[in-house]
Amino acid sequence: MSDFGPGARLCKILFGRATGCAYPDCSEPLIEEHRGHQSPNVEVAHIRAEKPGGARYDPNFTKANGKLNGEENLLLLCLKHHRWVDAHEESYPTEELLAWKARQVTESRGAGLSAKQLDQVVKAFTTPKAEAEAVGASSVGIVTKIENLKDVKPVNVDSIEFFPGVRISNVGAIDFTVDGVGFDLDLDGQLSAYLFPPAHRLHQPVRRLQPQSNSVWVADADDLRRLAKEMIKMARVPTRFRAFGxxxxxxxxxxxxVSSLHLPVWEGHVTQEWLDGFVDLAKQTRAQLGRGT
Structure with a gap:
């Protein structure tokens, strides 16, 4: 898995000398616009691979001598064609990709990106872009929004376990590492963080995420239930929660x-009306004990 990020200087050079994917006759643009938002539509590909065994690997191109990640060894390709040229190395030799690069530079003269577009590209390739979501997971591999966990029914299995989870998605253009995940619990105005264990007995998450990939962390519901009980003893009831990474x-x-109604900590069926009443009762208890709001 690559740990390469082109950085601001290389982004400006590469995107300033191209107008689209370098693959011949590919019409994919460098930048796509959706509902007023612009984002890169290509990837920065290595002509000669980073590691032995990779496509077109050349031991003379290393990080140490600066050639591996130098501008002359990098090419802008759309997602599809980046996969093609690396998966079918024998059909795409180094010399051909170098010719594509030369043509890409020649054809783009005077038609590069605007300064604003270049700034957006630099930001996309230098800033991780992630999304976090609270999910529910099961021992049979089902992952769903945590709000839908109660609707999951076991099929052709004797028993099934359910776990609270966090899904982190890489929706940007560069890899990033996830150091940890958890839930923020809103205890009627007071925040408390529950940090998930780095690994689980049933699941080992992927900690480094490539663009357009995701990974799920899970925790035992019993651990979260014990934390909730400790909070309730102090007249603090979780009203809502959110995932973080x-x-x-x-x-x-x-x-x-998300409403804490969907936390797997309650015994039996509970409703939002019941939860709201429980929160009000806890607030009254704190007032009586002089613990504030």
Whole structure:
């Protein structure tokens, strides 16, 4: 898996010298626009692979001598054609890709991206873009939105376990590492974080995510249930929760808030009306005990 990121300088050089995918007759543009938002539509591909065994690997092109990640060894290709040229190395030799690069540069003269578009490209290739979502997982491999977990029924199995989970998705253009995930619990105005274990007895998550991929972390419902009980003893009832993920870049991404009605901590069937009443009761208890709101 690649850990390469082109950086601002290389982005400006590569995207400033091209107008589209380098694959002959490919009409995919460098930038796509959806509902007023623009994003890169190509990937930065290595002509000569980063590691032995990779497509067109050349031991003379290394990180140490600067050739591997130099501009002359990089090519802009759309997602489909990037996969093609690396999966079928014998059909796409180094010399042919170098010819594509030369043609890509020649054909783009005077027709490069605008300064605003270049800034957007630089941001996309230097800033991780992730999404977090609270999910429910089962011991038979089913993963769904946590709101739908109660509707999952076991089929052709004697028993099934359910787990709270967090799904982190890479919706950007560069790889990133996930250092940890968890739930933020809103205890009627007071936040408390529940951090998931780095691994689980039934599931080992992928910690480094490539673009357009995702990974799921799970925790035992009993652990979350014990935490909720401790909070309730202090007259703090979770009203809502959200997933979060800590990225290797030092940033944290949050998912949308979800009613704690969907936390797998309650015994039996509960309703939002019951939960609201429980929260009000806890608030009254705190007031009586002088613990504030």
């Amino acid at each position: 800590d990225l290797g870049s030092g940033s944290r991404v949050h998912g949308p808030w």
